[in-house]
Amino acid sequence: MEITKTAIVSMVGRPNVGKSTLTNKLVGRKVAIVSNKPQTTRTRITGLLNKDGCQYVFLDTPGLHKPRSRLGDYMVKVVEDTVTEVDVAALIVEPIPNIGAPEEKLIAQIEEAGIPSILVINKTDTVKHEDLLAVIAAYAARHEFDAVIPVSARTGKNLDILMEEINKFALEGPQLFPEDMVSDQPERQMAAEIIREKMLLLLDREVPHGVAVGIEKMETRESGTVSIYATIYCEKASHKGIIIGKGGAMLKKIGELARRDLERDLGAKVYLDLWIKIKEDWRNNQYQMRNFGYQDE
Template identity: 50%
Template sequence: MKKQEFKSGFVTLIGRPNVGKSTLMNHLIGQKIAITSDKPQTTRNRIQTVYTKEDGQIIFLDTPGIHKAKNKLGEYMVSIAERTMKEVDVVLWLVEPTTFIGAGERHIGEQLLNVKTPVILVINKVDTVKKEEILKFIQAYKDLYAFADIVPVSALKGENTGELLNTIFKYLPQGPMYYDEDTITDQPEKQIAAELIREKALRLLSDEIPHGIAVAIDSMKERKGGSMMDIDATIVCERDSHKGIIIGKNGEKLKQIGIQARREIENLLDMQVNLKLWVKVKKDWRDSDFLIKNYGYDR
């Protein structure tokens, strides 16, 4: 019997903030690499992950959502998303399950007009609607753009995600195995650890602070014998008042961020972690090219 052809390619996830791009990618590769939260602009970097099966490989690119930029960090985030759409084999455009198509979606549709890449529409979060409504959403989006395919899923519950993988492979060319089968991401462990700390801060803090924070890992060292990883990290914020809120009454907030982040970093590294957290103010770091780079947002 003829050996099946190996198919492979690059697939990007785009869509408005909070539609579930990072949640879906984590689910498809079966590991938490990209952090998620109910706050927009959670993802700041282009994160690459790899899904490998016997006869194929997908390299996913999770990008920051497309939105109107308000500062240099925002401009950087939008430009990554827009550049990526032209470099890939398939675009996955994630949307909410609704018949209302707003300005955000129309803006993305316009960006895609000059892109020849096949676009698969992923209607996410179908766990939040009645099954019989889904056809209506499909129809509404069909009027917006000439999609190659439309697949409703729930990234959170893992509904119909196998079907989505099959649909993606339909549009991938024959190609090489770009990465060995053990490769899951291009993100260094240090970067993922910093992101996991930022995720806990995003989830535990009130709305206005999270956008202005960054996390730097000051040191990450394994103890002799490999029994424990010592990590020192700094949460950077933009104002003195924010520093107080991040630390919290009697240091309670910072302690909670530390406890929750440590658990996830232990999962990631598969060893015990001793995590020490500091908080530092750097005014307007989001408008400084140097500091944006310094905190790892430079690709």
């Protein structure tokens, strides 16, 4: 397929509005981890789709929130640096008829930059049509979006219409990434994120928000098996005990679920070795954050 146009799209919004789920649906592959917990996405993730002569570059970002740590500061900066350096900004919101502080801040940035914008109202499968009209009216009174598209990332409703709108802002030019790429994430980073996703799924309260995953070694054996040696870093000794679980049951479950996804993504049998270490207050340690890949691009 000859690529003659590109469209770079920032996917922005508050935590838990479905940015990563929507990015995965549009790309057609899972490139960003998802969970029902806020702040699942910690850094910018690029999802790529080549379709009808256009390369779409989706920039999935952390949810804009009030930071309480250096990691939080970093996440907010990622959003602020990404929202306007694009061809079109997609502001993703829930079907609630009032504009909160995160949305207000993002709209102000879009206006200041003077870039095209699409309001994407997600989770429309959870509300009635008349309730949706109130949401559209509230945002229309605040900003003149180039398009307003009600969608459901979960069911796929209206995603084809969203793609048609995004295509209007594509620019003539060569493709930015190789045709066979679906994300710019290195395999090590994707493996670490998959392991972290399973902890978000299985662990409660603040425990999964205080973890980071480092891939110490990743190699392919002669047999074709991919060996991955990973260390889970947590902030407290009590958290370490929760992650391990009674008789090692929780750590085993995390490993089983992560290995299943890794084998699907890598197309090979995976040997996964997990260890746990304590790094107190690493979310406020700039050196440790850099070690885990949370650094200015």
